[in-house]
Amino acid sequence: MPFESLKARMGMLLEQMVHQPEDMHELQETLREELAELQASGLPVPSDLVKLEQSLKDRLNLPKSDK
Numbered sequence: 106m107p108f109e110s111l112k113a114r115m116g117m118l119l120e121q122m123v124h125q126p127e128d129m130h131e132l133q134e135t136l137r138e139e140l141a142e143l144q145a146s147g148l149p150v151p152s153d154l155v156k157l158e159q160s161l162k163d164r165l166n167l168p169k170s171d172k
Contacts, residue, residue, distance in 0.1 A: 114139060115154065133161035 136158045
């Protein structure tokens with residue numbers, strides 16, 4: 106997965122968060138999937154995106170994962 110592609114997908118995801126806050130659950134799940142894909146590819150996972158995903162999870166009162 107090229108880095109530029111990742112940046113573009115994350116940019117689009119963050120743009121959706123701003124303009125469609127009613128879809129936060131779907132956006133959180135998409136972000137979680139993107140981070141899991143990075144991790145599975147052996148690429149570094151940006152800590153700010155991990156924090157954002159956790160913040161969304163907390164805001165949506167989702168169960169915490171055991172990592």
